[in-house]
Amino acid sequence: MSARLIRRRSARPVRRMSARRLRPLAAVALAGALMATAACGGGEGDESGSGKTTLVVKTFAQFGYEDLYKEYEAAHPGIEIKEENIAQFGDYLPKLQQWMASGSGAGDIVALEEGVISKFIDKPDQFVNLLDHGAGDMEGEFLDWKWKQALSADGKHLIGLGTDVGAQGMCYRTDLFKKAGLPTDREEVGKLWPTWDDFLATGEKFTKAKTGAAFFDSAGMVYQNILMQQGDHTYYDTDNKLVIDSNPAVKSAWDQTVEMIDAGLSGEITAWSPQWNAGFKKGTFATIPCPSWMLGTIEKQAGPENAGKWDVAKVPGNGAVRGGSFLAVPKQSKHQKEAAELAKFLTDAKGQTSAFKAKSNFPSALKAIDDPAVQSFTNPYFNNAPVGKIFGESVKGLKPVYLGPENTPINDRVGQALIAVEQGKLKPDEAWDKAVDDAKSVAR
């Protein structure tokens, strides 16, 4: 739209300058101004006046590192830490793209989500090899698969250190469950759905009670959760071959989800939309599969007036992980050594425990998972749900899920196809074919 304004401005006639003797003076002033403009493009000024080294940490959503920064700064007087946070992951991604493409702006540590790190793993050269900075000693501390997600195929280049894993739970509204005549105690609720078929049956019971609320928010969320429980790979096999149409796991997750749409369980409220945000507060849906990192979002959206109405139960099916992040040091950092040290500090078992307590981001370090402080942690907002125990059970014995290079765009497209089914715009079979075709064109 700015085109209109620019047009208008440049359409104004240029005033003629006739004062001849002012001209050389004006020329000098002009040249000066131009040079000043040119100078603005220069350095980033990452040395502060105090002579300290400033480390810039780029994050999205909530990593819960505030206390850790203070602790680290106190122990390292020469270091100053600045976190630059972008609240929405969707806004963070394009920025990350710009920083990496232009070779500047990424700061000293960048947070990478697991779907993103899979894009970099084949070309790890933009990131410092953390094995060169002694990170190799930490190998045994992490969940094995988490470690491997950030390791290049030849095992020689480690581009990131794991932060959290998206351990799964099922969040539900106790007041709506009560209204529908369902149990509200989280143990009993968990027993309602050992499998997703049982979840469907519970949903049908809930819908019959006509509470005015949908059973879950949107098909995409449920699909994601089922998909990540299906096996060791989804759209790609471990050789990076696209197997969306031949991997039975994907189709079975799709079919189960479609069955639930057909049963009318979905509220058809697109995740991360304003209506979805408001839905937590108004109770327009009764359940939502919630990875550990989503608890912070639910608490924020539902607000203090709904404290205790949301609770967390065991997720149907086996344990699963969805999401989770890493910290990496980009090669463009001027303080790679210091940044690598800080990344190690933030991601070790102690750092992860602290982040879990702050924002419920469930740790990926074994010692942190077993830490009694994590195991016994309860979340007051969710009726004092023992989230440490619930998520801990879901994480243990997990198999890694391999994602592959174009995982995120393909996942986006499958999600859109499910929305088209919800909207009644496509029949499930048509939508499936479209999702497969789209995936193939993305992966071309």
Added chain:
Amino acid sequence: MALHLTKSRPPTADLHPEPAPPRGRLLSRIDTRWSPYLFIAPFFVIFAVFGIYPLVYTAWVSMHDWEIAGKGEFVGLANYTALFADADFWNALVNTLGMLVLATVPQLVIALALAALLNQSLRGATFLRMGVLIPIVTSVAAVGIVFSQIYDRDVGMANGLIGLFGIEPIDWRADKWSSWIAISSMVNWRWTGYNAIIYLAAMQSIPRELYEAARIDGAGWLRQFRSITVPMIRPAVIFTLIVSTIAGMQLFTEPLMFGQGAYAISGGSLRQFQTVAMYMFEKAFRDFDYGYGSAVAWMIFLVIMLLTAVNFLITRKRG
């Protein structure tokens, strides 16, 4: 620009009646000769840095398999050949042109009518004239949020209104026609007043005598409007048409705000309202296919050039 350039160059010979000392003369000659260029230099320097350079660089990127992890192979025109076979791109182009028509035609017609009304001697004319400008002062994002709520499927005002007439609620985002109408209404709401003011300014420069003569000849209000007002403000109409076309081709924020959730950039579950600008953004910054995104950007540029040329030819022929 060229016009001003020639005008502001001083007639050198007449301005130097007596010879100056040699050194001074040289300086003065350099001065008279090059200063004008220096004065206009800022525009061209800035245009080169922020206009030409990105354009050329984008073309360079578009010929590579360029991903988030950095520059890949040189692929020549492969991105463009893929683009021509890309149904999603053509879908986005159709959407953009569709919304361009829906947003431009009613907008300019209403603006014309509004300007004609504002051109009457009204009580509080200045107040009313400023009033129609208010919508462009608002931020696009805010407009997008408010209109998204108006067109909400479950609790939106639009569905409430049509419900009064017994019409079933509409899922505005589910169909092309409904989403196009919703998005066009945002654009129209925001820009009609702006165009009305431009027309009004043009109308006020029409000599009163023309109307007087027409009245003597017995022309009514409508006839005067058709035969005097509209032809006399032609340049303004052409200006608004071209500017609306360019803006319409770049339509981005309104449909993005209208979309839902983390993947709003797709413009609906079946890309019902994805514009070419959104498609470019999706390819470059969501799928991280930087080279392909650049190819889309160049196609947008070419389409705008094409439309502008068509506009230009039509106006030259008829003007």
